[in-house]
Amino acid sequence: MSNHLTPLEPKADKATVRRHNLSLVLRAVRDAGEVTRAGVAAHVGLTRAAVSSLVEQLLEGGFLTESGKTFSGQAGRPGTALKVARTGPAGLGVEINIDYVAVCVVDLAGTDRVRLVERLDNRGVPAADVLAHAARIASRALESAAEQGLRPVGVELALPGLISGGTVRQAPNLGWQRVAVEGLFAQALSTLRRTERALPVSADNEANVAALAELWFGGAPEGARTFVYVSGEIGIGGALVLGGELLRGAHGFAGEIGHVAVDQLGPLCRxxxxxCLEQYAGQAALLKAAGLDDVAAGPGVAELERRARRGDERAVTALEQAGQKLGLVLSGAVNLFDPDAVVLGGIYRELMPWLAPAVDRELTVRVVSGLWEPGSGRLRASSSSGDAARGAAALVVREVLADPLAYAQHGKPTE
Amino acid sequence: MSNHLTPLEPKADKATVRRHNLSLVLRAVRDAGEVTRAGVAAHVGLTRAAVSSLVEQLLEGGFLTESGKTFSGQAGRPGTALKVARTGPAGLGVEINIDYVAVCVVDLAGTDRVRLVERLDNRGVPAADVLAHAARIASRALESAAEQGLRPVGVELALPGLISGGTVRQAPNLGWQRVAVEGLFAQALSTLRRTERALPVSADNEANVAALAELWFGGAPEGARTFVYVSGEIGIGGALVLGGELLRGAHGFAGEIGHVAVDQLGPLCRxxxxxCLEQYAGQAALLKAAGLDDVAAGPGVAELERRARRGDERAVTALEQAGQKLGLVLSGAVNLFDPDAVVLGGIYRELMPWLAPAVDRELTVRVVSGLWEPGSGRLRASSSSGDAARGAAALVVREVLADPLAYAQHGKPTE
Incomplete structure (x- = not known):
């Protein structure tokens, strides 16, 4: 920073504009997959000279590569094709759920380059131990990433709870209250990896980042950018996406569909x-109704699916009844929020064949606009390409794309 | 429009900028109440010369007046105080509800200058007749407005139903389906007022415009710009306001809280x-539970309030039970949407003393963030200054404020 008595603002503005344009060009290449400088210029509305200068800086910073291929466009000289780098800055996503931890490394193109999942039972385990275990898994993912030339620049945690200011305020199914997850995880990770600079850690609700993953990687039809996302796990998470943006609410706690009432006098929830809906359509309730034990890290849901597939009446009935309650609560959410679509993720994805008819039936009867027609495709399973760990990692990558200079190999630019 | 082969865009841009700045200045004066040109310039960040020229045009167009008072500011010459005109362009709002029609004329300052309310029973009456009757009431309001020198430039209808593209798609409590209200009302009004140019008519959901009236005129605490609004009438309407903007959803049908389920096996709704919630906390259900007839245009709700006030047990119990169901459904809405506040309007406003404790209790138990504390002020009655008719009229005024030139006395400016 300068202390001279020179007019700083125009200078600052120029730097701001350049940073903005670097982001614009990088995202244009990412969206196109493979594109010439001329193609970028046409897309972003800058001159070819300006784009060439920006591309040069992005090549130097390791954000872009040249593929060697040349294209001859409709006019002008042939150009070399640009792609986003398959190495360099990346995002690390860590989903800590009740009965598993999933870790994902996503590169600048959005590809999930490393995945690690461990089934385990986090219920009743002290939060610090769970976080230390997750940090060990994350550390292994960082090793794999390094072997591929990837350099994660941040960690995003995804947890099934109410999170604000880096703290899990409440995660009933983990049994956590006021756990400073960002700090604890950062500490655990830096203890494991003394050689590196500490990675910045932030945390978000699991269903929120899963909904973002669905939005970004789910291949949803154009226009279906307003949807209710429901994540079935031990608990039931939810998120509302409105015109391509997550609806976070006044305190960041929107989307808690698992605790919408099915029956005021129903069973006690955690x-x-x-x-609450969780008591009817959560994993434990579902397995119990089907006559299966709720053994975490056990074959519970896979076994339920297997039984339903072979027509086991108890399994099919349990799924149908859960679907009915899910449909009841979802119809309320649709009446309140009027989304394009309802997307079911987590354990519901594999169970759709048995859940969906009852859910769809309730929605058809109860959505007051009369716009819900059975089999319209507005009720759908989440894409298997989008999950919370990938969404979390992609959130980190999105920050890199928004301001690449801040993440250049050789540290922040001098200001 | 010009057909010459001259570069149109810069010219169009200049005109666009001026229209924008006219709106900026007009809104600055409206917000300030009374302010000098220098005060406006300081507020909007334009030069005093530019502001003077814009003010001149707004004075000529009849949007502003000079009060004659002079102020001596902190620096510079004293200036004459500007105010928005108490005459000229205005908005006409027409709320057509099940058992009343309310009409309101709002001036540029947002003041409700004319109000007409007629209690009547619109159930079972053909839609065209209801609209013709409402047009007669509106016509009388236009006469009163003219006597005050006000010139409504548009009509906004507010109806308890699902509205899109100028048509009431469905209004179960009126018994309407696919009624082209905008066209029918415009026709009825122009038949009554042959001497004038037809006023443009548009239509919106009653709870939506009531929520906007609450936002604009309710005097809510700063920051409480994310709220759930519930309008208790024969039916129960609702609206979601997110950061000061109405959340309309993918098809414009968001906020239908009256049809959120209380009990999957409960009484059949229209x-x-x-x-549906309406079957427990709507006006008919409430009166019935209290042992009162649901006579439209009768003293039903007033009598219920009178009985509750003197401690009539049946009335008090009916209100408490309705409050409990209302709280159950509202807690779901709060879990999904995470608002700052819940605002109860319509008949609920007067009934708050008996409804609120049960509503608050349910919210305290059921809002999973743990952020709902009883008596926190987050549950409140709607302001009596805000109602659907005023909100509808203010929507028209908002359009005038956004582009005053389009509504100048002598027609649209040449383009």
Missing amino acids: CGAHG | CGAHG
Whole structure:
């Protein structure tokens, strides 16, 4: 920073404009997959000279590569094709759920380059131990990433709870209250990896980042950018996406569909209220109704699916009844929020064949606009390409794309 | 429009900028109440010369007046105070509800200058007759407005139903389906007022415009710009306001809280589903539970309030039970949407003393963030200054404020 008495603002503005344009060009290449400088210029509306200068800086910073191929466009000289780098800056996503930890490294192109999943039972385990275990898994993913020339620049945690200011305020199914996850995880990770600079860590709700993954990688039809996302796990998470943006609410706690009431006098939920959706359509309730034990890290849901597939009546009935309650609560969410679509993720994805008919039936009867027609495709399973760990990692990558200079190999630019 | 082969864009841009700045200055004066040209310049960040020229045009167009008072500011010459005109362009709002029609004329300052309310029973009456009757009431309001020198430039209808493209798609409590309200009302009004140019008519959901009235005129605490609004009438309407903007959803049908389920096996609702909130906390259900007849245009709700006030047990119990169901559904909406506040309007406003404790209790138990504390002020009655008719009229005024030139006395400017 300069202390001279020179007019700083125009200078600052020029630097700001350049940073903005670097982001613009990098994202244009990412969106196109492979494109010439001329193609970028046409797309972003800058001159070819300006684009060439920006591309040069992005090549130097390791954000772009030249493929060697040349294209001859409709006019002008042939150009070399640009691609985003398959190495360099990346994002690390860590989903800590009730019965598994999933870690994902995503590169600048959005590809999930490393995945590690461990089934385990986090219930009743002290939060610090869970976070230390997750950090060990993350550390292994960082090793794999390094072998591929990837350099994660940040960690995004995804947890099934209410999170604000780096703290899990409440995660009933983990049994956590006021756990400073960002700090604890950062500490655990830096203890394991003394050689490196500490990675910045942030945390978000698991269903929120899963919904973003669905939005970014789900291949949803154009226009279906307003949807309710429901993540079935031990608990039931939810998120609302409105015109391509996550609806976070006044305190960041929007989307808690698992605790919407099915029956005011229903069974007691871990949250302290009676008759929450989780008590009817959460994993434990579902397995119990089907006559299966809720053994975490066990074959519970896979076994339920297997039984339903072979027509086991108890399994099919349990799924149908859960679908009915899910449909009841979803119809309320649709009446309130009027989305294009309802997307079911987590354990519901594999169970769709048995859940969907009852859900669709409730929505058809109860959505007051009369716009819900059975089999319209507005109820769908989440894409298997989008999950919370990948969404979390992609959130980190999105920050890199928004301001590449801040993540250049050789540290932040001098200001 | 010009057909000459001259570069149009820069010219168009200049005109666009001026229209934008006219709006900026007009809104600055409206917000300030009374302000000098220098005060406006300081507020909007334009030069005093530019502001003077814009003010001149707004004075000529009848949007502003000079109060004659002079102020001596902190620096510079004293200036004459500007105010928005109390005459000229205005908005006409017409709320057509099940058991009343309310009409309101709002001036540029947002003041409700004319109000007409007629209690009547619109159930079972053909839509065209209801609209013709409402047009007669509106016509009388236009006469009052003219006597005050006000010139409404558009009509906004507010109806308890699902509205899109100028048509009431469905209004179960009116018994309407696919009624082209904008066209029918415009026709009825122009038949009554042959001497004038036809006023443009548009239509919106009653709870939506009531929520906007609450936002604009309710005097809500700063920051409470994300709220759930519930309008208790014969039916129950709702609206979601997110950061000061109405959340309309993918098809414009968001906010239908009256048809969120309380009990999957509950009584049949007019919408065709069972156990909707309306069947527990709507006006008819409430009066019935209190042992009162649901006579439209009768003293039903006033009598209920009178009985509750003197401690009539049946009335008090009916209100408490309705409050409990309302709280159950509202807690779901709060879990999904995470608002700052829940605002109860319509008949609920007067009934708050008996409804609120049960509503607050349910919210305290069921809001999973743990952020709902009883008596926190986050549950409140709507302001009596904001209602659907005023909100509708203010929507028209907002359009004038956004582009005053389009509504100048002598027609649209040449382009």
